[in-house]
Amino acid sequence: MYGSRVGRARWAAAAMGAALLMVGCSSSDGDGDKPTAQQPKATDPYWVNPEGNAAKQVASYLEEGDSANAELIKKIAAQPVGEWIGPDDPEGDARRYTEAAAKADRDALLVLYNIPHRDCGQFSKGGASDGDAYRAWVEKVAKGIGDRRTTVVLEPDAVLHLVDGCTPQEYHQERYDLLKGAIERLQELPATKVYLDAGNAGWADPDSLPDPLRRAGIDRADGFAVNVSNFQTTQASKDFGHKLSAKVGGKHFVVDTSRNGNGPYTQGDPKENWCNPPGRALGEEPTTKTGDPLVDAYLWVKRPGESDGDCKGGPKAGDWYPEYALELARNTK
Numbered sequence: 001m002y003g004s005r006v007g008r009a010r011w012a013a014a015a016m017g018a019a020l021l022m023v024g025c026s027s028s029d030g031d032g033d034k035p036t037a038q039q040p041k042a043t044d045p046y047w048v049n050p051e052g053n054a055a056k057q058v059a060s061y062l063e064e065g066d067s068a069n070a071e072l073i074k075k076i077a078a079q080p081v082g083e084w085i086g087p088d089d090p091e092g093d094a095r096r097y098t099e100a101a102a103k104a105d106r107d108a109l110l111v112l113y114n115i116p117h118r119d120c121g122q123f124s125k126g127g128a129s130d131g132d133a134y135r136a137w138v139e140k141v142a143k144g145i146g147d148r149r150t151t152v153v154l155e156p157d158a159v160l161h162l163v164d165g166c167t168p169q170e171y172h173q174e175r176y177d178l179l180k181g182a183i184e185r186l187q188e189l190p191a192t193k194v195y196l197d198a199g200n201a202g203w204a205d206p207d208s209l210p211d212p213l214r215r216a217g218i219d220r221a222d223g224f225a226v227n228v229s230n231f232q233t234t235q236a237s238k239d240f241g242h243k244l245s246a247k248v249g250g251k252h253f254v255v256d257t258s259r260n261g262n263g264p265y266t267q268g269d270p271k272e273n274w275c276n277p278p279g280r281a282l283g284e285e286p287t288t289k290t291g292d293p294l295v296d297a298y299l300w301v302k303r304p305g306e307s308d309g310d311c312k313g314g315p316k317a318g319d320w321y322p323e324y325a326l327e328l329a330r331n332t333k
Contacts, residue, residue, distance in 0.1 A: 038104075038106070039285070039286075039287070041105070041106070042289075043287050043288070043289050044080065044285070044286045044287045044288060045106055045107045045149075045288060046080035046101075046106060046107050046108070046109045046151070046286060046299070047080055047097075047100065047101035047104055047106035047107065047108055047109070048077075048078065048079065048080045048106075049080070049081070049083065049097075049100070052077065052081065052303070053303065053305060053306065053320040054073055054074075054076040054077035054081075054303075054304070054305055054325065055077045056320075057073045057077070057305070057320070057322055057325065058070045058073050058074050058077050061073065069326060072326055072329035072330060073305070073322075073325055073326065073329060075282060075329045075332060076282070076304045076305055076325060076328070076329060079285055079286055079300055080106075080109060080286055080300065081109070081258070081300045081301075081302075081303045081304070082109050082110065082111040082153060082299065082300065082301040082302070082303065083097045083108065083109065083110050083111065084110075084111045084113055084303070084318075085110055085111065085112055085113070085114070085141055086114075087114055087126075087128065087137065090114075090137050090140040090141045090144060091140035091141065091143050091144040092144065093144065094110060094140075094141045094142075094143075094144025094145050095143075095144040095145075095146070097110065098110075098144065098145050098146065098148040098149075098150055099148065101148065101149070101150075102148045102149065106149075107149040107150065107151060108145075108148065108149065108150045108151070109150075109151050109153075109299060109301075110141075110145070110150055110151070110152050110153070111152070111153045111156070111228075111301055112138070112141060112152055112153070112154050112155055112182065113127075113155060113156055114126075114127050114128050114134060114137055114155075115127050115128065115134060115155045115158045115175060115178060115179070116128045116129065116130055116131065116133075116134055116171070116174070116175075116178070117167055117168070117171050117175075118155075118157065118158065118161075119157065119161075120161060120166035120167065131174050131177070131178055134178050134182075135178070135181060138181070138182045138185055138186070139185065141186075142185050142186060142188070142189060145186075145189055145192055146189070147189065147190050147191055148191060149191045149192075150189070150191065150192045150193070151192070151193045151194075151195070151254075151297075151299075152186055152192060152193065152194045152195070153195050153197060153225045153228060153254070153299070153301050154179065154182060154183065154186075154194055154195065154196045154197060154221070154225075155179060155182070155196070155197055156197045156225075156228040156229060156301075157197065157199075157228075158175060158179060158197060158216075159179070159196065159197060159198060159199070159209065159212050159213055159216050160197070160198075160199040160203065160209075162175060162176075162212050163205070163208050163209060163212055175216075176212075176215045176216050176217075179196065179216040179217055180215075180216055180217030180220070181217075183196065183216075183217040183220045183221050184217065184220055187220055187221075193222040194221045194222055195221060195222060195223050195224055195225040195253065195254050195296075196213065196216060196217070196218055196221045196223075196224050196225070197224065197225045197228050198213060198224035198225060198226055198241075198244060198253070199226065200226055200227045200228070200230040200232045200237065200240070201226070201227065201232040201233075201236040201237050201239065201240035202230065202232055202264060203240075206240060206243060206244060207247075209244060210244065210247040210248050213244075213248050214248065218248050218249075218251060219248075219249060221251070222251075222252065222296075223251045223252035223253045223254065223296060224241075224244065224245075224248070224251055224253045224254075225253065225254050225255075225256065225299075225301065226240055226241050226244075226253055226254075226255055226256070227255050227256040227257070227260060228256045228301045228302065229256065229258075229274075229301065229302040229308070230256065230260070230264070230274060231259055231260050231262075231263060231264040231265060231274070231277065231280055232260060232263070232264055233260055233263045233264075234255060234257055234260060234283060234284055234298070236263075237255045237256075237257075237260070238255065238292060238295060241253040241255065241294065241295065242294060245294055250294075252294050252295070252296045253294060253295060253296065254295065254296050254297045254298070254299050254301075255290075255295060255297075255298050255299070256299055256300065256301040256302055257283030257284040257285075257286070257298040257299070257300065258282065258283060258299075258300035258301060258302045258303070258304050259280050259281070259282060259283060259302060259304055259328060260280075260283040261280065261281030261282050261283045261328075261331065261332055261333070262279060262280050262281040262331060264277075265277030265278065265279065265280065272311055272312075274308065275308040275309050275311040275312065275314075276307060276308045276309070276311055276312040276313075276314040276321070276324055277312070278312070278327070279327075279331065280327070280328060280331065281328055281331035281332045281333070282304055282328050282329065282331075282332040283298070284298045285298070286298055286299050286300050304325060304328050305320060305321060305322070305324060305325025305328065306318055306319065306320055306321060307319050307320075307321040307324065
């Protein structure tokens with residue numbers, strides 16, 4: 001599971017402007033002289049990054065005269081996606097994203113994914129070197145966010161891997177302490193909401209999750225997140241979330257709908273059917289108007305078009321994968 005940091009390279013202003021106009025922008029919601037595509041704020045308050053990978057791809061296709069593919073990728077470029085905070089400059093990255101969102105009078109959506117011993121050595125192995133390094137990293141993220149409106153999805157898979165045996169037993173207590181500490185630190189910020197990742201509807205034993213979530217500090221969080229970087233349908237995710245909510249004090253939750261339009265992939269190696277699976281589609285557009293009192297938002301936490309890992313012909317985890325982005329867009333009704 002991975003979401004890469006946005007590169008800071010600047011594309012030509014004319015190409016970028018054309019790309020964003022192609023998406024259907026509103027200059028009133030933009031960043032300075034760069035208009036950004038936005039749904040009405042009441043429907044979806046989150047910021048669209050005008051320099052995200054999808055917007056760059058639209059610009060590239062337009063420069064090449066490929067309006068058909070540009071039209072497809074604008075389905076992604078028009079929507080806000082999670083900004084995954086990396087290890088190199090957490091304070092600077094958090095500040096840049098939240099300041100840009102605030103300037104556009106929108107909320108930032110950040111994903112914190114740096115827990116030690118993450119991902120059990122799979123495609124996006126890594127994370128902070130130890131507990132102290134992680135605490136220092138979270139502190140820098142918090143300083144970067146400051147008092148700006150931000151929603152944080154905290155540590156995809158961190159709780160789930162405590163339950164499925166992926167994380168060695170000797171690291172369990174430290175991880176619980178780190179997650180609880182991160183929630184407490186982020187909740188000190190005046191305008192930040194925190195949703196702790198809680199797996200997905202494909203998890204075989206949901207009854208094993210409530211106690212670990214409580215030990216990780218779910219009571220202090222605003223809620224939990226489900227289906228992050230996964231493909232379970234929205235209805236299945238809502239059913240899963242409702243059952244879990246009833247066991248953790250009625251907590252609200254958010255659903256990652258970024259790539260669940262056609263549901264999960266059920267063929268091939270079950271251990272890798274989450275990694276760049278074929279035939280998938282974009283899901284519901286991000287919105288806080290879910291029609292469900294427990295579901296605070298549908299979000300695109302995973303960034304559609306970025307690779308899950310070097311499987312099925314894809315590049316390394318987090319890299320932009322244009323062929324996959326096009327497939328997602330083509331398959332979207």
